Amino acid sequence: MSRACYKTLVFAFLAILFAVPVFQGIWEKAVEGESLRVLGLFKKVPSDANLRAFEKDLEDSSKVAGWLRPMHRQLRWWLMRDLGDKAVAGADGWAYYGPNIRYLGERYFRDLKFGKPADDPAETVADFAQQLARRNIRLLVVPIPSKPAVAPERLRRGLLPSPALSVHTRRFLDELRGRGIEVLDLYWAFGQQQRRWRDRPRLYLAADTHWTGDGARFAAAIVAMSVRGMLGPTPLEPKRNYRRETVTVARRPDIPRMSRLPGEATAFPPENTTAYRVFDEEGAPYADSDDAQLLLLGDSFSRIYQTDEPEAAGLIANLAYELHTPLTSIVNDGGASTLVRQELARSPELLKGKRLVIWTFAERDLRFGMKGWEKIALEE
Amino acid sequence: MVFTSNIFIFYFLPLLLLLYYALPFRYRNGLLTLAAYVFYGWDRPWFVLLMMYSTVCHYYAARIIAAPGASARLRKGTLAVAIINSLLLLGYFKYGVFAQENANGLLQLLGQQGFRIYQITLPIGISFYTFQTISYTVDVYRGAAPPAQRLTDFTCFVALYPHLIAGPIVRYNTIADQFGHRQHTYERFASGVVLFILGFAKKILLANAMGRIADAVFAAESPDALTAWWGLLAYAGQIYFDFSAYSDIAVGLGRMVGFEIPRNFNSPYLSRSMTEFWQRWHMSLSSFLRDYLYFPLGGNRYGARRSMLNLWLVMLIGGLWHGAAWPFVLWGAYHGMWLALERGFAKRDGLWSFLPRPLQMAVTFFFVLLSWVPFRAESWTAAVAYLRALFGFGAALPNSQLVRGEVFSLHHVMMMAICVFVVTRKTQAWDMARNVSWPKLAWMVPLFVLGLAAMYTQSFNPFLYFQF
Structure with missing residues (x-):
């Protein structure tokens, strides 16, 4: 073959290799007015950690990477309906969050050789329950079922909700029951509802990890039943008479956003869902009260519709509606395994006058919980 | 450092190529060695010292072996020391945890209390450069390769960054000439x-x-x-x-x-056939195992049965080389079984x-x-x-x-x-x-x-x- 062909290939390759760092350097210096990031290599001792951090910083700040990433994601979606490592596209415009499938479909987190939580969730829950018991406060543990277990049919056609899909959480809950900890298995109610009454409203959003407004309301009703059963006839204070109104909310789905799919709104338009907004006697939207006898610890499942649009229509407000009493809540997106208890430890006064702590968390957190399942000592 | 990373493609490689072609030839091997140490040390800087140690040991061992007038005893002894030294390092870093786990398992089987496993970090590429250095010294001992003239040439050979971490396993005699002269063409x-x-x-x-x-x-x-x-x-x-x-x-x-x-x-x-598979898969490992294990074990010189056993043993060790765990040994034994069967009953053609x-x-x-x-x-x-x-x-x-x-x-x-x-x-x-x-x-x-x-x-x- 001709020498011109070899030369062209060599120069094209070298042009790419050299153009990218040169352009990056010019951008950093001339446009951003900063010193060259690459010189950061010589500013710190070349330890493992510093080298990793330097490499990551270089890649994160790469302009070319910033341009190529969205193009590739878009191309992958157009050509193959691929949402990347974090999500799986289902049928009929549905999408599933990868860690949910991994939690449900892979081995029980305790049986994993690699990647099991550093701290044992059962030990941590038991420790927390004991700390609360010393204050005469009871604990109710409520793992929130994952979408693939409740609505699996759009991930794999013909697959129906069944407790066997969420077997790991059953195992975990059995273990907690064995330790005398009170638990609520939402999956039974959710699975039954989706399996038997197919004409009933959907409990989960199509391209979002979270539940619909109906899902939040349904969960609140089940949790309320359990709370009433636990606390008996003594009424909860302060008593409030709330009312509820339906409102339609357009929710921008989070799975395409987490997949960083460009133009996600075109592929996954906002989904309308009916939310149930709760108002107090004065007509003001529901608000938490520090004087409540119930404390709810939760994650984004407690945040959605509550502090998000339309507000006061999430799990917390609907639970208050069902129980006729306000709640105190600590909510942290993705942080229900450890971060919420850390917040509680920083504000121990929130436990004053409480009869029950309802601890909700996405079931996948048993394996993937942010900051693991650290034991947190509450101030005596 | 990983080839498929931003830092390698847009910083390490262009800088290396720029310096390489800017320098006169006599400095290029030194530059490549230095680059290889940076490339290798990027993951764990201190493991570079281990590779340097191994390199220096084998360089001087080969010089002693090839020295004019060296006695057969000295040559053999030096070879043995060099090999044992490398295998001990490999054994410690790669098989240390495996040995402890097995000892622990055995103790527990005997009803004794196990001990706490001392964790050892595996230096990446150690299996590859250990094989390369051993093959060099063995080749010099056999007279199949000339001893490296300069330490810089040998360090460049051992650390040559493109194949340092995961092969191909290169023998010194196949590229010895290239340290003194290389062709650089557009083609x-x-x-x-x-x-x-x-x-x-x-x-x-x-x-x-x-x-x-x-x-x-x-x-x-x-x-x-x-x-x-x-x-x-x-x-x-x-x-x-x-x-x-x-x-x-x-x-x-x-x-x-x-x-x-x-x-x-x-x-x-x-x-x-499975034999053909091993002639096409990780070919540099297959030829290494053949020349430095199968032949020394006797190859096919002692009859068909011994040849089959040798093949099986070689693959068993090959399995263990891949990883310090019993499933790898099983994997090696499985392939060894097929190779032995094909050698014994099908004259290297597939049994099918x-x-x-x-x-x-x-x-x-x-x-x-x-x-x-x-x-x-x-x-x-x-x-x-x-x-x-x-x-x-x-x-x-x-x-x-x-x-x-x-x-x-x-x-x-x-x-x-x-x-x-x-x-x-x-x-x-x-x-x-x-x-x-x-x-x-x-x-x-x-x-x-x-x-x-x-x-x-x-x-x-x-x-x-x-x-x-």
Whole structure:
């Protein structure tokens, strides 16, 4: 073959290799007015950690990477309906969050050789329950079922909700029951509802990890039943008479956003869902009260519709509606395994006058919980 | 440092090429050595010292062995010390934890209390450079290779960054001349670019895509048979594309600086027998095991039975070289069994050579495929459970159906089809790099850009053979 062909290939390759760092350097210096990031290599001792951090910083700040990433994601979606490592596209415009499938479909987190939580969730829950018991406060543990277990049919056609899909959480809950900890298995109610009454409203959003407004309301009703059963006839204070109104909310789905799919709104338009907004006697939207006898610890499942649009229509407000009493809540997106208890430890006064702590968390957190399942000592 | 990373492609490589071609030839080996130490030390800087130690030991051992007037006893003793020294290092770093675990298991079996396992970090590439240094000293002892004239040449040979971490395993005598003289032509550089781009694309676009399927299925609690076969097929694709990609990149980078590193893969999944498979898969390891283990054990000089036993033993050790775990030993024993059977009963032709050619390939691939189960499984128990799942004896739990839904998505099916197409093509990267044509050039550059775009969307994904 001709020498011109070899030369062209060599120069094209070298042009790419050299153009990218040169352009990056010019951008950093001339446009951003900063010193060259690459010189950061010589500013710190070349330890493992510093080298990793330097490499990551270089890649994160790469302009070319910033341009190529969205193009590739878009191309992958157009050509193959691929949402990347974090999500799986289902049928009929549905999408599933990868860690949910991994939690449900892979081995029980305790049986994993690699990647099991550093701290044992059962030990941590038991420790927390004991700390609360010393204050005469009871604990109710409520793992929130994952979408693939409740609505699996759009991930794999013909697959129906069944407790066997969420077997790991059953195992975990059995273990907690064995330790005398009170638990609520939402999956039974959710699975039954989706399996038997197919004409009933959907409990989960199509391209979002979270539940619909109906899902939040349904969960609140089940949790309320359990709370009433636990606390008996003594009424909860302060008593409030709330009312509820339906409102339609357009929710921008989070799975395409987490997949960083460009133009996600075109592929996954906002989904309308009916939310149930709760108002107090004065007509003001529901608000938490520090004087409540119930404390709810939760994650984004407690945040959605509550502090998000339309507000006061999430799990917390609907639970208050069902129980006729306000709640105190600590909510942290993705942080229900450890971060919420850390917040509680920083504000121990929130436990004053409480009869029950309802601890909700996405079931996948048993394996993937942010900051693991650290034991947190509450101030005596 | 990983070849498929932003820092390597846009900082390390251009800087190295710039300096390399700016310097006079006499400084280039030194530059390559220095670059290799930076490349290697990027992961764990202190492990460079270990490699330097090994290099210096073997350099001086070879000089003592090749010194005029050295007695046979001195030569033999020096050789033994050099080899034992390297094997002790390898044994400590690679097999230390394995030995402790087994000792612990034995103690517990005898009703004694086990001890706490002392964890040891495995220096990447130690298996490769240990084999290379040993082969050099043995070759000098045998008179098959000249001793390196300068320490810089030898350090450059051991640390030559393109193949340092995961091969191909290069023998000193095959590239000794190249330390004194190398040809730098546009043709050679261009063929290196082609190999680099194809290897890069294989790793980023194909191996990692197959890895997503394999990881999901092998982690599944108890997949059904179809999903298990799908996952195993994906792993076969992953390991082939991953490892052959590393070799292609290594050879390509070598050519960019004038080195000719031997070929390591030649369409192994198109083999018609297990013997042929090993002539096409990790070819540099096969020839290393043959020359430095099989022949010293007696090869085929002591009859058919001994030859079969030797083959089996060599593959058993080959399995252990891949990883310090019993499933790897089983993997080696399994391949050794087939090689021995073919040697004993089929004169190296496949035991199924009576079948039509496509069926021979299919049967060979089937048995190779089965061998990847212990290679990939986390443990012995996991390997057995997976084999049961393959043949429909697993529990096929409902929750694993979710994994099935995931791995049979449109994207994964399309990627699998592309992989099957690439694997079954007779023309592989090596052949494509022979001639660079205008049409090839027209898709080579876009392929590189596509690979780069994909690389930026993937999480850290090192080559599989780094762990060996």
